[in-house]
Amino acid sequence: xxxxxxxxxxxxxxxxxxxxxxxxxxxxxxxxxxxxxxxxxxxxxxxxxxxxxxxxxxxxxxxxxxxxxxxxxxxxxxxxxxxxxxxxxxxxxxxxxxxxxxxxxxxxxxxxxxxxxxxxxxxxxxxxxxxxxxxxxxxxxxxxxxxxxxxxxxxxxxxxxxxxxxxxxxxxxxxxxxxxxxxxxxxxxxxxxxxxxxxxxxxxxxxxxxxxxxxxxxxxxxxxxxxxxxxxxxxxxxxxxxxxxxxxxxxxxxxxxxxxxxxxxxxxxxxxxxxxxx
Ligand code: SAH
Numbered sequence: 558x559x560x561x562x563x564x565x566x567x568x569x570x571x572x573x574x575x576x577x578x579x580x581x582x583x584x585x586x587x588x589x590x591x592x593x594x595x596x597x598x599x600x601x602x603x604x605x606x607x608x609x610x611x612x613x614x615x616x617x618x619x620x621x622x623x624x625x626x627x628x629x630x631x632x633x634x635x636x637x638x639x640x641x642x643x644x645x646x647x648x649x650x651x652x653x654x655x656x657x658x659x660x661x662x663x664x665x666x667x668x669x670x671x672x673x674x675x676x677x678x679x680x681x682x683x684x685x686x687x688x689x690x691x692x693x694x695x696x697x698x699x700x701x702x703x704x705x706x707x708x709x710x711x712x713x714x715x716x717x718x719x720x721x722x723x724x725x726x727x728x729x730x731x732x733x734x735x736x737x738x739x740x741x742x743x744x745x746x747x748x749x750x751x752x753x754x755x756x757x758x759x760x761x762x763x764x765x766x767x768x769x770x771x772x773x774x775x776x777x778x779x780x781x782x783x784x785x786x787x788x789x790x791x792x793x794x795x796x797x798x799x800x801x802x803x804x805x806x807x808x809x810x811x812x813x814x815x816x817x818x819x820x821x822x823x824x825x826x827x828x829x830x831x832x833x834x835x
Pocket of ligand 1: 575576600652653654655656657658659660682683684685688733734735736737761762763764765766791792793794
């Protein structure tokens with residue numbers, strides 16, 4: 558069906574999963590096969606684009622990269638969605654992981670409703686769940702934790718002083734997105750608030766990809782090492798007693814490599830470069 562024009566355009570907001578191209582839903586694959594235009598994030602496996610997108614479809618990279626590198630302004634993404642849907646096209650807006658977790662879906666939903674463009678939302682496997690499965694760290698293992706919190710600490714004012722006290726005291730498993738570069742701050746705040754020593758820290762780097770690495774440390778040891786490791790993007794942080802289960806249930810060895818799985822946006826690339834999938 559690719560490249561056919563539909564009387565009314567439609568936008569499919571879909572999650573691509575965390576990395577492993579097989580962790581995408583059948584429903585999203587079906588829409589990728591039918592789409593005229595695919596607007597994709599940086600954290601989407603190239604394999605997904607190569608294997609599932611129709612050869613006549615237009616793929617537009619609208620990646621955002623935290624802190625470094627150029628990124629496509631949200632206003633441009635919104636304009637592209639409206640422009641292509643207004644031409645009667647079937648547009649898939651593909652996002653890494655799940656569409657609703659730490660993404661700009663609200664902006665896009667508002668744009669679509671303001672412009673009366675029909676849409677569907679398809680969930681994806683979020684990084685917390687991909688990391689948990691591929692690192693053998695069950696997030697709410699019985700006897701260890703009864704809840705999990707999805708958090709971020711990408712800048713210092715997103716977590717208040719009182720909330721750090723609460724995070725240090727709770728038995729809930731803590732998952733931090735977009736926080737590998739600010740990990741020192743996360744550890745410092747939890748240690749300052751006397752987090753229990755049996756709660757461990759895991760950093761899952763490039764989770765679910767062939768380049769996955771899992772680093773485990775006690776929060777107290779982490780603070781003592783003079784040289785702090787630096788983690789490749791994307792990395793996810795998991796903190797809690799459940800991290801102790803990794804040793805027993807890890808089923809995937811570390812790749813021990815330090816190459817990037819996802820294409821890094823280099824500063825020479827145009828902000829939304831069009832390519833035609835082979
Ligand atoms: N919507 C995405 C999250 C976007 S925010 C989702 O549901 O997963 C981007 C952050 O997600 C990264 O900074 C990182 O913390 C995390 N992340 C995404 N993919 C990841 C992966 N394969 N491995 C580890 N962390 C990942």
